[in-house]
Amino acid sequence: MAGQRRRFWDRVVHLAALRRWRAAAAGMTGADPVELRRQRSAARALREPLDRLIHFADGRLALPMIGSQSFPRPHDADWAWRPEIWTGPLARPGRSTVPSGEMLGREATLFHDCAISELTLRQLRNTREADLAPYALRLDVFRFDGSYLSLALDLPEQAAQGLKRRHLIRVDAIVEMEKPLEIFLRLNIKHGPNVEQLVRELPLHEADRRVEFDLAYTKLNEKRIEKLWLDIIFEGPEMNQVILRDLTFSRRPRAEI
Template sequence: MAIRLPGLVESLRRRRAVAAWRQAAAAAPGMDPADLAALAPAARELSEAARRLSAEADRALLRPRIAQDGIARPPQCDWAWRPLPWAAALRPPVIAGVTGGTALAEGVTLFHDCPLAEITLRQSRRRDPDAPAPFALSLDALGFDGSFLSLALDLPRMGARGLRRSHIVAVKARVRRERPAEMFVRLNIRQGPNIEQLVSELMPANGAEAALGAEFDLGFQEINPDKLEHAWLDLIFERPAMNRVVVEDLTLARRPRADI
């Protein structure tokens, strides 16, 4: 689809539109509620469209030059994916005092049950030209007396609906921790009222402490492609109190399993 570059007149119109929205935002605290209610739907629609365009631009322009997207694909890989926190800029990039159920972006949510929200999430741009992911995500937790802390990542529709019993899904991560602590991944597959859950610990791969991995063999699961509605991955942090965990990259890759 060809997009015509804006000419002088269109550029002026765009600047005027941006200025008008800025003025409306500045005047919002003292604006009549009826006027705010009238402007809100258009503001939300504009914001969502701009957010999606910005995210796609980040994916296209900020991805590393090596191996296209930098994802290591196994032989016969038919789908690979890097979740949004490691592929595109989050807005805002830092969230302090994160409460349970906080959405970081579309399809990305942090869950925990700790009454003390002494948790900070920070996304940072990777400056190393050899870094496979354009962004890293760090989690700092001070006091934590809850029973769980996890980051839920919705799989894209293409990745979720394409899951079959003939697949193996591999998860790879690069992680740095101030203190030793286990990390787990859980693949959730919803089929109507039922949810299949597969859990695996992220373990060092290839002898590298920072390179972690896990695999899910779907051959032993009851998966019906016609009923499959949704799938997501939970990144689970064990004993997060007084620790800082930096996830420098996280990717998923799907390949066919060997016939037995």
């Protein structure tokens, strides 16, 4: 109740001040110089904090909302997901000289076989108008003396629940890079003692950077599915910077013929 009363009086004071300044602006052509000088000083004192508030609010409200799971997905999708790296702030947003097996957050792990790591990972806040994901992931690679570099993403339990061979799993990505390189996506599905693996190249030359994994081409034991994870494999990454602006997953059943 006290909070409502305070908000009411704040609004009354705000409307009264607004009416006063509108009246001053309307009557400024007939104001004497002394009064006009006083009003100008008062207006300048108000303008500085108001400009700062407007600038901050415009920047904050223009960004994608933290925690957003909003992204385009098939209309018949029965599961969709954006990993935490692209959804909310991590407790530790960056790593340098990243060793193999180092985790970023709870879902992502970087793997490589470099003798000396000259790799950095950093979570960035997306600020572009076109961005739907609140955050991005930047990978900087300097000297690279290894033979492979990959980022493994653990999918949640929901991805395995009800998964069938008639499903298609789609991955959409928004990627930026300093110079061209090849990126492959490998979907791994553990079922009992076996792991099914499907590999697709991310079509970086196309407008829709998307791949689909058709589980019909696997020998998946639907009754023993335990977990899924995705390997993002970077080919020839030396002296490059790659920014994954967004990465999303969706699952849908294949149309029956």
